[in-house]
Amino acid sequence: MNLTIIPALLHTSILGxxxxxxPLKTIATATVLAIPSESDQIVVDPSAVQADKAKSLHVLGFTSGEDLLLSESEGAFTPEEWAKVLETGERICCQSAGEDVAMEGGEAEGTSIRDFIRSVMETKVAKDLQWK
Known part of the structure; x- marks a missing residue:
């Protein structure tokens, strides 16, 4: 199974x-995380090469209520690595608007997935409500 495509499919479905x-009661967001073979640092949205060479690959999805919706993994990992993956996935998917999430290297990861979905929908609504 190609785990890396699952978040794109989920986000496309939600946006559709x-x-x-x-009407939806909640929305969902998902992310792909990898644990490289050479380190224990978690890679967010790994490239195809990083995903292929990873010791383990994980897809996590959360509802807007921050409930775990989807958890799919492949490869070998310890319970401690799983806990770190779960924490990172929740942080990526569930961060609040305007809140910065720091990557392992100390740089900001940028806007949240929720913020992205919100901005897409705000743009669509503004365009739909614009008088022609």
């Missing part, structure tokens, strides 16, 4: 439902 004005 929102664009079609289907």
């Amino acid at each position: 439902l929102l664009t079609a004005a289907i």
Whole structure:
């Protein structure tokens, strides 16, 4: 199974439902995390090469209520590594608007996935409500 495509499929589905004005009780966000063979540092959104060479690969999805919705893993990992993966995935998917999430290297990861979905929908609504 190609785990790296699951978050894109989930986000596309959510955006499709929102664009079609289907009422949803909650939305979901997902991310891919990898634990490289050569270190224990978690890689967020690994490249195809990083995912292929990783000791383990994980896809985590969370609802907007910060509940774990999806957990799919492949490869070997310890319970401590799993706890770190779960914490990182929750931080990536569930961070609040405007809150910075620091990567292991100390640099900011940027906007959250929720913020991205919100900005896409705000742009669509603004365009739909604009008088022509």
